[in-house]
Amino acid sequence: MSSQPSLLPRPRTLRQENRRRRHWPWWQWLIGAVLVVLFLFPFYWVIVTSLNSPNQVLQFPPLFLPHWQWVNYVQAWTAAPWLRYFANTLFIAGLTTLMVLVTSLLAGFAFGMMEFPAKQVLFAGFLAIMMIPTTVLLIPDYILLRDIHWLNTYWAQIVPFGASVFGIFLLRQFFLSFPREILEAAQLDGASQARFLWQIAMPMAKPALITIALYVFIGSWNAFLWPYIMTSSPSVQPIEVGLATFLGTNGTDWTGLSAAVVFTTLPVMVLFLVAQRQFLAGAYAATGGVKG
């Protein structure tokens, strides 16, 4: 807000009013505290459960403090090929992210900076793809992947997710507001389009690329239904399918199950905490299309 000088005494603005209050009303703190407890308690609870002995977990009413039974982690870790699941997930999520970045950069550049026939129709078509739910595609894609012998491979989990409407949309926005003079200057200097994209546009698009990469990576890490249907062997399965298998075989071992939940979710949470600003920026960016 601007603070231009005025002859009349200005009424206090909401923001000034907020700043003026040195102590905030007690209910504000109370709401904040209740929200934190409601949303974070399940995280605390799974850690407590994972660190108590099986007998302590089966006490009622439940124990609220951990008793440091690290042996649960050792037992859970040795009960399933977790290292393999982790490696598979990293490979799948990493390669999917890379593919999405490349396809989004290319398509976003075309939609944002070039003029060509049928551009609007094609863009509307790309956006309409979001309307088709994955659940609907399970049957035909299963048959397709079976017929090209991609069932139970890494490719079945990577290539179908190698393009993202969200990614294309975000980079189109970036290129729409990209200064035309920079492109023209690059052309005058004899830079090819490919070189312009790689050496000039890409470094400038870094914030958008990071946001896309984070969401694709997390989405790939958290994927369940698709890999569950399309794969059958732990040698190619990702972590969440492994965890669901573990739930199926060790469903009553609550301490081990909780330990597995903790160590399979920890990487996602660390990534989230490190890059929280970009995650929130991505959520804001998702609304970019609604402001008419």
Next chain:
Amino acid sequence: MIGYSRQRRIVPYLYLTPAGLIFLIFTILPAAFVLYISFFNWDFLNSAMSKFVGLANYQSLLTSGEFWHSLLVSLYFVIGTVPVGLFLALSIALALMNNFPGRAFVRLSVFSPYVTPVVATSIVWIWIFNPQFGLLNGILHSLHLPQLGWLESPHWAMIGVVIYTLWHSLGFDVIIFMAGLSAISHELREAARIDGATRWQEFWAVTWPLLSPTTLFVLVVTTIGSMQAFTQFFTMTEGGPLSATTTVSYLLYEMAFIFYRTGPAAALAVILFVIIAGLTALQMAVTRRRTFYQ
């Protein structure tokens, strides 16, 4: 076109090709293929043995009790997550709009479940909901209230899944609402206050109408998300007990990949697509009349 020669007219299309091919092969053609399959008595193991049956798959679905039951179950889930979620998310967003120390931490806490894998965190909630040793019944017990069967009771299972889903996804809606609220100009709200409007009047006369594009967005996105929700049903209830949580999406999975009734399942997929597209169009049409575009 910015200064490129005519022989490069094809270039923009080349840039679109990688993404376009992936969409074509794995989304657009399969969507057409599922419509095609829905007209056949499809042989899952040997496609060549499939027989054209016209609309028979649709007919048997629309006359079966399980389809209508799953539709009701989905409706129950959508009502539990969408209007309730909208109200809660907007309330939380409004409460967090005033800047107070620790606000960033509260916002982060509310958002954090959204990034967690559904398989992992739904396992945490299965344990919280456990009728014998779970936390929730522990709390009810200490309050001298009757304990509930939660996920093991046909009555409470859906409410349990709804609670989990709200916990998992509410943070995203809160962030969207906060973005929408901070885009509303302070001047307008102040003008209302100076004219003597109470906070309540100011909200209904200024904030709510100006927020309508955001509200519409959240409404559409959460409805589509709820109609497609699958994983929490798979881990928490497996559609039970007594198919009390067998939604349309879960029924589709069961028909297609447990009972291998490919033809009827494809018909169900087409119906699910029509429902989602229809709901989206309906929400757009209904809300547009009362939506102010900034």
